[in-house]
Amino acid sequence: MKDQNTILLVDDEPNILLALEFLIKQQGFHVVTASNGAEGIQMARQHLPNLIVLDVMMPGVDGFAVAKTIRQDERLNHTTIVFLTAKGTNQDFEQGYASGGEIYLTKPFDNQELISIISEVFEFG
């Protein structure tokens, strides 16, 4: 079902993906997952998620490339992109914004912080 409020999680590290899925589902959201960038793009096109939590450093298509591809699809113009990454310099932030992401969280992040941000995205549109 495309027209459903959905969050897409993209991370190549299975344990992180599982933990994030558990955490976000627990809040009440509908969640789908992808374990690499190419799959992330495909899932985004299939589910048209409201929000994508996107790892940056992944083999093959990295998170910035995923974001750029997603932003070229007008059906995904309204999707909020949250980057999760260990790269936290100002230059990284700028690269993240330039690729089309709105929110940049550096690892290790606080679960409550991520949940607050996700909730706000849905609460305030």
Add this chain to the structure above:
Amino acid sequence: MTTQITSFEDYQRVYQDSVKDPEAFWEAQAETFSWRKKWDKVLDWDFRSPNVKWFLGGKLNITENCLDRHLETRGDQVAIKYEANDPTTPVQDITYRELYERVCQTANALKSLGIEKGDRVCFYMPMVPELAIAVLACARIGAIHSVVFAGFSAKALADRINDASCKMVICSDFNNRGPKHIPVKAVVDDALALGCPSIETVMVHKNTGDDIAWGDKDVWWHEVVDKQAKACPAEEMDSEDMLFILYTSGSTGKPKGVVHTCGGYMVYTCFSFRNVFQYKDGDIYWCTADIGWITGHSYIIFGPLLAGATTVMFEGVPTYPDAGRFWASSEKMKVNQFYTAPTAIRALMAFGDEYVENYDLSSIKVLGTVGEPIRYLVANRNRWHYDFWPRRAQPHEAHLRWLSIAWYSTMPSR
């Protein structure tokens, strides 16, 4: 009405009053409301239990303060301005008198469906006026509302219905949210299929008119509400009776239902609304939150209506049909107080400044934010928050800045 602070000196004086003798201060604020019976004691609290009770022994109904007491003085004033998802849909204005009548009709409908004082009613609805109307209708008859964000999953909805043992769900057929057309009633059906034995009735508001599956518990809103009388006596509630349950998004365990009671919540939301937003009669106030969270309960419905304000309800999202939607709608409705979250601003910032520049935002006097602090932004991007938009909104008002709302932890609750 509660005290209205009008200057910084005034603020310092009121603040000193509130900390020197908090009970006398809040008692004076409470005196400005309609009570069926005044309280015997202002406050009984023990943070270790924890146990906090306000205005003990007081009897009231919050809807008499949101509606009845305004009828004589502002019956024809707009209470709710409704901006639909589709920007070409005309703004719907609902006056205080019309709101009173529609709340009473809905309250009578709930009673006709067997809802009584103390029963729990779950809401799974988009941001349409009927959500606010039915929330107030529950409060009118002493039923406890539990609003679940209409973007949560069927399992989340079922968990919340079962935790509160809700007797009824009120939902819409479909929801328009930006470009999406979301099957709301179908999610309710899925939730009930997971097992919600306490639910006796599903009342469905026809929002879009799309076809939906129909079960033996389902009733149409318009079929039960429209025929009802436009007056309904308000149930007398104790100050510490439950007003609503709202589930938190904690990071561990199952969702936790936070209970707000009638008396303290009423006094605090009205006082904080009037003073934080510096609301003046005739202003148009817009909080962009969803009523599925505490901000929407307190600062779209109860705070503004207690204060006799004009409050905007918005069905859509800030990026539809484009990233100028907030500003187009603010210009159209001549919004005076605009209240949103850093997350929304950050998302809009990514679309570029041209979406703000196209609109006349000179009506905006106060910008409010809530939630996370304004951060995560590299230095040059901070200017969007602190300089760019405020200057666009009101170039001659040097004092116009964001007000950050960070006092939920002090909100009376138990």
